[in-house]
Amino acid sequence: MKLNIKNGKIDMSHGSGGRASALLIEELFLKYLNNDWLAQRNDSATFNIDAGRMVMSTDAHVISPLFFPGGDIGSLAVYGSVNDVAMSGAKPLYLSVSFILEEGFALCDLECIVISMAQAAKDCAVNIVCGDTKVVERGKGDGVFISTTGVGVLPQDVNICGSKAQVGDIIILSGSIGDHGVAILSKRENLQFETTIESDSAALNHLVADMVNAVPQIHCLRDPTRGGLATTLNEIATQSAVGMHIHETAIPVKAEVAAACELLGLDPLYMANEGKLIAICARADAETLLCVMRDHPLAKHSSIIGEIVADKHRLVQMHTAFGGQRIVDYLNADPLPRIC
């Protein structure tokens, strides 16, 4: 028996745990994701670890559409958990992946996604060591959902977390915002712009490694995904019990992203990003950190966008391009569901 990847579709038996499941694992998952752990075909993976601090993070991915300019759900799911582990300053090492497939999903699409995951894992230098696949009836899912969990190790003396922003600290953003959100939206709504806007979906762990190496005492790191830059800054302000002043003119937004947002009545501050990060560090470290970031291809447009201030209301305030000031709140309604 062979899988018919070209014309075949997922059926309920692929989730049975029996022969069809084994075939799917053998001829699709193992074919592309193979490594010593998966090859063992146990229900778990074992790896050696040095004493120290470990970091764990998980993300479910339900993005629609599954394929979009600049990426797909497979690479996104790998980068998603890798980036979340990296935002603690840790080095991501191992990933688990669970698939929820809808009956009728084309095997050739699944193959594309698995190939993309394999490439993404390679980019991140992580191993996908264990997995699980379930199948739900037609109309009870939406093609494929992918949950990934990453684990990694944290270097000594690195203590990065959302509650460590201090008054006087500097806020650095690694590049332009809104690319992912606009890329998804334009694909979903079939909008045509002069240039195709691509998602910024990328692995940030190598960038973080460079940053932590240069400035181990970074206070906060976070990737502004769902809810965008605005929501992420608010989260950190709340966690750290501080206020923030940011400067609109310092926040890079690509001209085509800005134009698309204006057309659609959306604010790039709330649009999801999948390959950007915010770093908060002491003023004395900012210049060093900025230089290191600008040396990395994924952060060459890094800029200082603001500073931490004392504020018992924990507000994020923005100095606008027109010289005014406005409060930038958490995202309230959801402008763009299923963005990741």
Added chain:
Amino acid sequence: MKLNIKNGKIDMSHGSGGRASALLIEELFLKYLNNDWLAQRNDSATFNIDAGRMVMSTDAHVISPLFFPGGDIGSLAVYGSVNDVAMSGAKPLYLSVSFILEEGFALCDLECIVISMAQAAKDCAVNIVCGDTKVVERGKGDGVFISTTGVGVLPQDVNICGSKAQVGDIIILSGSIGDHGVAILSKRENLQFETTIESDSAALNHLVADMVNAVPQIHCLRDPTRGGLATTLNEIATQSAVGMHIHETAIPVKAEVAAACELLGLDPLYMANEGKLIAICARADAETLLCVMRDHPLAKHSSIIGEIVADKHRLVQMHTAFGGQRIVDYLNADPLPRIC
């Protein structure tokens, strides 16, 4: 703003990453699952670890119905990954959880599930340290899907895996088979039996700890979930390149489960279990292991069901109750989808 748990429903904004997401986390997930890791509200969890071997395992849970006699998707999702980690002989420690919720799902049902997860985690002595929640539109999911990933530590000198069964080894089963499968089926099809058949869904990590403590040199452990006892034995036979002889009369099946299976034309050998395990060990260790198992409440009906034999065809053969012999193959079709 407060969550209306009694009458409220999940809407798309609960997956936005914005204020509604924060409210859901605060008033539902944190309320019941709270611990030092979740309280930090970072995208990842950090924990200290000794040098050694770590084990990681993941499972997606798509069971239907969500609530069934003997359990629900919440406890099942916790036990699922805990048990998979335990089957390597490891001590499960930390769990991540990702929810995929369908728009319109009742918050009171979600609350029941989260309460059940909290209790299950307590039973297993594991901490749920990180999580993620996504929401999909009505008709693109089915209430709730839950993926969990567990990590744990493996004691020195324990090397349990599916490829280590050796000719002459003894196969022990920890109790009756088919309970989970029949419980789900009867609930799903609204079948009434004289007694309610309950799922055996349970945490096996404490049992495994006792077993490994008494006989660290156990060769294989596996929980016969999807595909049932028959498929699990076949998997191990394939991995270890051996054959198996099992004895039908030695395999415990509850009378009501046997009756239900007969009525429905199902074979208990292929029915899923969620609180049983198969142990394979050297003949010299079998009696000790059996005694330890029978001392544990979850395995008091343990029995020796067969032995490993040399067989280049890697067949599992059963001596039937009628004195015959038949080949017990892998599960082929799926008699019972979405069983876990």
